Amino acid sequence: MSDARKYFNLPSPFAMKRGGALNGAHVAYETWGKLNAARDNAVLILTGLSPSAHAAANADDPSPGWWEGMLGPGKAIDTERWFVVCMNSLGSDKGSTCPASVNPATGEPYRLTFPDLSLEDVANAAKTLVASLGIDQLACLIGCSMGGMSALAYMVLHPRSVRAHISVDTAPQAQPFAIAIRSLQREAIRLDPHWNGGQYDDHHYPDTGMSIARKLGVITYRSAMEWNGRFARIRLDADQREEQPFGFEFQVESYLEGHAQRFVRTFDPNSYLYLSRASDWFDIAEYGNGSVMGGLKRIHLAQALVIGVSTDILFPLEQQEQIADGLKAAGANVQFVALDSPQGHDAFLVDIENYSRAIGGFLATL
Known part of the structure; x- marks a missing residue:
């Protein structure tokens, strides 16, 4: 603080x-x-x-x-x-x-x-x-x-x-595009079982929902030009890839994951939901x-x-x-x-x- x-x-x-x-x-x-x-x-x-x-x-x-x-x-x-x-x-x-x-x-x-x-x-x-x-x-x-x-x-x-x-x-x-993105962000949080109708705690926390919400946000905060310029189609080195089906293969995926992990426990999920919806409502x-x-x-x-x-x-x-x-x-x-x-x-x-x-x-x- x-x-x-x-x-x-x-x-x-x-x-x-x-x-x-x-x-x-x-x-x-x-x-x-x-x-x-x-x-x-x-x-x-x-x-x-x-x-x-x-x-x-x-x-x-x-x-x-x-x-x-x-x-x-x-x-x-x-x-x-x-x-x-x-x-x-x-x-x-x-x-x-x-x-x-x-x-x-x-x-x-x-x-x-x-x-x-x-x-x-x-x-x-x-x-x-x-x-x-x-x-x-x-x-x-x-x-x-x-x-x-x-x-x-x-x-x-x-x-x-x-x-x-x-x-x-x-x-x-x-605009509808912004509302659609924020709606998906809120849905990702709400559909995480650990969100539990807003009744989560540190031991049962909607990490996955918040991670997806943050990744969606980061994608819309930057431009396609920026993504192309920074990452192109560069793949991760073999030792950086996830050992699981459909795991991260490209650098841009790893970048988004890093961003999400730094954000997830730093912002209260319910506060995120309320502020996100307030943004959609304003007119x-x-x-x-x-x-x-x-x-x-x-x-x-x-x-x-x-x-x-x-x-x-x-x-x-x-x-x-x-x-x-x-x-x-x-x-x-x-x-x-x-x-x-x-x-x-x-x-x-x-x-x-x-x-x-x-x-x-x-x-x-x-």
Whole structure:
């Protein structure tokens, strides 16, 4: 656990969009830099599905964060200028209240009794955290992947609470392909006998289901160009192959297995299920009488930067264009940046040079 991690207690009861409420809930967050006297230099980062609040090293935790190259003194998100907050999503097991947390009413983990989770709940938790820090309006709200959808929810639910927005590799609603992939990921977990209706423990744990779910994710986070370039059809050496029928034969299979094994016991399966479904449910069109453009036009901003990557199959470029067009129609001054990074959806974690140039350049104009 990070020493830099802070906790904010949400008001009780904390009402959830789809019914039910949480009592005694909290969210984990970390901060970098200092809030100025005017309290107008705050930047909030909302994360993708699996990252923690530890976006970068800081004095209390020098270990590298998931966006280490992007955030810090003199970097694109310059912590000598900005007071940066990164929140772990409500429902995530990286410090925030989630299905693995103990329900104070029963003394037992929530598991599947956790209320239905929506990205609007994540957004409302974030807004409450920001208000608790004495910040009325964010200088900039940054949302990456799932966090980009949470950011759209934040801005549509809390008008004029954000001056500028950076949208990174996200979407205004999940497309059928993304829903299909996430549905398969959830099915892999649910069909693992050790999932046991959400009642697993360390000795009976859905390792296989989580492994398959992670492999499906990794396949969609990168592009075919990246897979071809890195692995081609290279086979494993004879001594690296599995001694069983239909075992791993190609390097790409071994790579996916390694990724899965590093992930499996680091993320609570029920939390994964809840956040995955929340991503499928989110639809900005709900706020625009069934129209994505109508929903986006309800967001009032001064400036926005929308970044997408041409090789992203999970959140395709046309969806980022949709966000840019909608925010422009709402009156924002919008920059749209389409990158050709070969890494697909994960480019924002890998192609730091090009994302830094875009994000740093935009923040310099604020």
